Amino acid sequence: MVTVDEIVNLIPSPEKTDIELIKKAYIFAQESHKSHSRFSGEPYFTHLAETAKILASYGMGSTTIAAGLLHDTLEDVEIGPEKLEKEFGGEILFLIEGVTKLGKLRYHGTDRHNESLRKLFVAMSEDIRVLMIKLADRLHNMRTLSYIPEEKQKRIATETLEIYAPIAYRLGIRKLSRELEDLAFPFVFPEEWKKLQELTKQKYEEDSENLEKFLKSIKKVLAKENIPFVRTEYRVKGLYSLYKKIQTKKKHPEEVHDILAARILVKEIQDCYRVLGMIHATWRPLPGRIKDYIAFPKPNGYQALHTTVFTGDGNIVEVQIKTEEMYRDSEFGIASHIAYKAGKSGKKIPENLEWIEHLMPKHAIDHSAVQGKGKYEDVPGWIRELVEHHTQEKDHETFREDLRKDFFEHRIFVFSPMGDVVDLPAESTPVDFAYSIHSAIGNHMSGAKVNGKLVSLDTKLHNGDIVEITTKSSAKPSTKWIEYAKTTMAKRHIRSAIQKSKRSQ
Numbered sequence: 001m002v003t004v005d006e007i008v009n010l011i012p013s014p015e016k017t018d019i020e021l022i023k024k025a026y027i028f029a030q031e032s033h034k035s036h037s038r039f040s041g042e043p044y045f046t047h048l049a050e051t052a053k054i055l056a057s058y059g060m061g062s063t064t065i066a067a068g069l070l071h072d073t074l075e076d077v078e079i080g081p082e083k084l085e086k087e088f089g090g091e092i093l094f095l096i097e098g099v100t101k102l103g104k105l106r107y108h109g110t111d112r113h114n115e116s117l118r119k120l121f122v123a124m125s126e127d128i129r130v131l132m133i134k135l136a137d138r139l140h141n142m143r144t145l146s147y148i149p150e151e152k153q154k155r156i157a158t159e160t161l162e163i164y165a166p167i168a169y170r171l172g173i174r175k176l177s178r179e180l181e182d183l184a185f186p187f188v189f190p191e192e193w194k195k196l197q198e199l200t201k202q203k204y205e206e207d208s209e210n211l212e213k214f215l216k217s218i219k220k221v222l223a224k225e226n227i228p229f230v231r232t233e234y235r236v237k238g239l240y241s242l243y244k245k246i247q248t249k250k251k252h253p254e255e256v257h258d259i260l261a262a263r264i265l266v267k268e269i270q271d272c273y274r275v276l277g278m279i280h281a282t283w284r285p286l287p288g289r290i291k292d293y294i295a296f297p298k299p300n301g302y303q304a305l306h307t308t309v310f311t312g313d314g315n316i317v318e319v320q321i322k323t324e325e326m327y328r329d330s331e332f333g334i335a336s337h338i339a340y341k342a343g344k345s346g347k348k349i350p351e352n353l354e355w356i357e358h359l360m361p362k363h364a365i366d367h368s369a370v371q372g373k374g375k376y377e378d379v380p381g382w383i384r385e386l387v388e389h390h391t392q393e394k395d396h397e398t399f400r401e402d403l404r405k406d407f408f409e410h411r412i413f414v415f416s417p418m419g420d421v422v423d424l425p426a427e428s429t430p431v432d433f434a435y436s437i438h439s440a441i442g443n444h445m446s447g448a449k450v451n452g453k454l455v456s457l458d459t460k461l462h463n464g465d466i467v468e469i470t471t472k473s474s475a476k477p478s479t480k481w482i483e484y485a486k487t488t489m490a491k492r493h494i495r496s497a498i499q500k501s502k503r504s505q
């Protein structure tokens with residue numbers, strides 16, 4: 001079981017209040033879930049402690065870590081929000097409620113609206129910390145997916161591949177997105193996974209041996225040339241990422257040269273170019289494979305020098321050269337440093353990350369300015385600095401408004417009581433909702449509840465509403481419903497049902 005110390009030790013310089021808060025949440029959560037266990041048979045609390053540990057390892061602050069420990073209390077043990085607020089305050093309650101709300105969102109499997117669902121997911125998070133807790137929660141659930149009943153595994157894994165991993169990727173947390181993908185892969189494409197794993201297993205073993213040797217000779221040359229380096233290592237390409245590459249580029253795994261890659265980390269940018277020069281002087285590069293992502297970063301902000309060389313013993317190896325900063329950024333988030341430098345040199349910040357700004361904590365207290373800690377002390381620097389750079393000129397509220405318009409101007413997203421998402425045109429009513437579920441439900445609708453309250457059938461639905469339709473076998477559509485309906489599909493069904501019933505009379 002993960003201990004309080006293990007969690008706290010991951011925080012760079014925790015203050016006494018941080019440790020106390022985490023300890024309090026740890027004990028509270030352990031107590032609240034003591035009669036629950038996981039499918040694995042372990043106490044339920046292991047899930048919460050692991051989630052908190054993941055959050056700490058990704059640089060989140062004590063408030064988020066505490067909320068991570070408590071994230072299932074509202075849903076699973078029915079501790080009231082009042083109690084949570086009294087014990088832990090409004091900010092932590094807000095985060096837990098956010099996570100609970102996201103938990104109600106359910107992926108359909110046949111959904112052709114994956115992009116909408118991802119956007120909705122992000123917009124509904126409202127706060128980057130909610131999203132981080134949800135991602136950490138999912139990561140631990142994926143690590144223990146083999147214990148879950150089989151019929152649920154595939155749905156959860158597909159949802160992870162379609163929704164969670166891409167969100168982590170866009171946040172720039174490649175480490176997390178890669179782990180999510182590789183955990184989901186065998187459940188979603190079992191055959192392909194098995195084939196690829198067998199195919200690469202031997203290659204991995206052979207290659208890693210060769211690569212160790214190659215790295216040794218690189219180190220020798222670096223030492224001889226007096227080039228300072230931080231460390232060398234090799235990285236193994238994620239199996240799912242390899243699968244995608246083979247799919248999209250229609251290649252055989254043998255033709256993919258970066259399954260294993262050598263990585264050289266240096267201190268300064270100029271050292272990257274020196275190392276590249278030295279490598280090309282020693283080993284012959286493969287033409288057309290030299291990439292300067294430092295001068296020309298990838299659209300997602302990734303920076304490094306890549307080259308592929310013949311090692312001289314019949315092997316071909318990709319070599320990645322980057323600074324430690326670039327490495328950290330690429331694993332843990334499109335970083336602060338890129339944003340900072342970009343501002344100075346006038347280089348563009350990756351545009352596809354603008355949405356992060358909308359997610360900055362609204363509830364974070366600004367007392368930090370007094371303490372000199374910066375505005376959002378609970379989110380790690382790599383998110384904070386990027387955003388602060390970006391929000392200097394523009395007003396926060398305007399951003400949020402733009403985002404909302406973007407997502408929601410013409411469509412609304414409402415939910416069934418089971419959490420299924422239905423997207424409808426704006427100004428839709430329960431009539432549209434009922435027919436979008438099934439024409440039989442529409443045709444026998446006797447009433448509707450929105451967010452638990454009985455409403456009239458012409459009530460306009462709003463984003464996030466939970467809509468429940470009651471049916472009776474004797475109920476029939478009325479001509480009035482045609483006016484209430486916004487979708488042509490509902491109107492058509494109503495008309496034909498009315499005609500049918502007239503005919504039968």
Ligand code: MN
Binds near residue numbers: 047071072137
């Ligand atoms: Mn959970």
